[in-house]
């Protein structure tokens with residue numbers, strides 16, 4: 001019988017033997033970016049990789065998700081290694097799709113490669129582990145194309161703008177007990193564990209006014225666009241009074257300002273993202289934004305339609321699971337290992353790992369992309385596929401070994417120490433309690 005260290009050495013050797021396949025996969029996906037819920041090519045590539053491992057992938061989960069189970073020698077806890085399929089849209093990115101503008105400026109291509117790499121390593125030892133491993137490529141982490149996704153929500157084709165919530169709702173995480181995913185990070189932190197993520201609400205907003213000739217009879221019009229600008233000014237006026245502890249970020253795009261510059265705009269559309277550290281903070285910021293949106297409508301005599309939904313719930317690593325992963329990350333990274341504080345400055349970003357955390361223990365470490373351009377900028381892509389994909393493949397696979405050897409005692413300890421989680425039904429209720437539809441009339445129409 002192999003020792004834990006022997007199993008880890010075998011896992012790492014298998015990953016090293018497949019290094020070209022893993023880095024090639026990361027590079028291939030980098031060059032073929034697809035946005036959330038549309039990752040059909042990427043999903044096909046992942047399914048082929050799973051099949052090549054001798055697994056039977058389930059496909060089309062929450063539109064594009066791909067999942068495969070590796071069975072251990074005994075029934076026990078199931079650990080998922082997760083990778084996100086989707087890209088952003090950054091048309092001037094060096095690896096942008098020339099037609100769609102999709103671009104991997106968040107490094108999710110390396111996540112998929114690291115997940116497949118971990119599977120390649122674990123395939124060699126799964127018969128000596130006392131639990132199962134699920135390899136899971138999940139759709140739509142980035143909260144973009146909000147109008148399209150909320151349109152699918154209107155027709156019942158989707159319930160959530162983000163992929164993990166959609167998968168949880170559909171029961172695809174019911175047979176998983178804990179999950180890990182490694183995200184790309186800057187090169188000055190080769191491997192890092194910690195940090196936190198804001199929760200966020202997404203809003204689709206439509207101001208409705210009345211069109212008229214902008215030159216001949218502007219007085220007959222009600223400008224939906226001006227109503228939006230008054231609302232934006234009101235939101236901005238609130239920023240100095242916000243609680244610092246809430247860590248609020250409010251972003252908006254005007255996605256449609258009007259139809260013709262010669263007419264008073266009758267319709268102006270916005271999409272918004274409202275982030276805060278806690279669910280209570282999300283509610284406070286959302287109420288403030290709704291009041292400002294109503295205020296803009298009232299000031300101009302327009303109507304405003306506000307659709308609100310959760311995009312992500314607040315995130316912090318599950319501490320007991322992180323403590324199993326940290327020694328493996330330290331072994332590989334040495335002095336390059338960093339701890340990121342979970343409180344204080346930073347943490348303004350968001351992830352739907354926050355949703356998964358509501359239902360199971362999760363950990364999301366970071367591995368260097370090999371460069372330091374800002375995430376989500378046109379300069380960010382995974383330059384060093386070994387650092388971004390091979391290293392995390394190894395430390396995630398090593399962590400799975402720790403969790404599932406010897407009767408999966410460590411996995412069971414993590415589950416106990418992590419404490420109670422929401423059921424699928426409670427999770428859905430929480431999302432629905434934070435969602436709302438409102439039509440406010442400014443009184444003139």
Ligand SMILES: [Zn+2]
Nearest residue numbers: 105106142376
């Ligand atoms: Zn991102």
Ligand SMILES: [Zn+2]
Nearest residue numbers: 106107108183
């Ligand atoms: Zn990301």
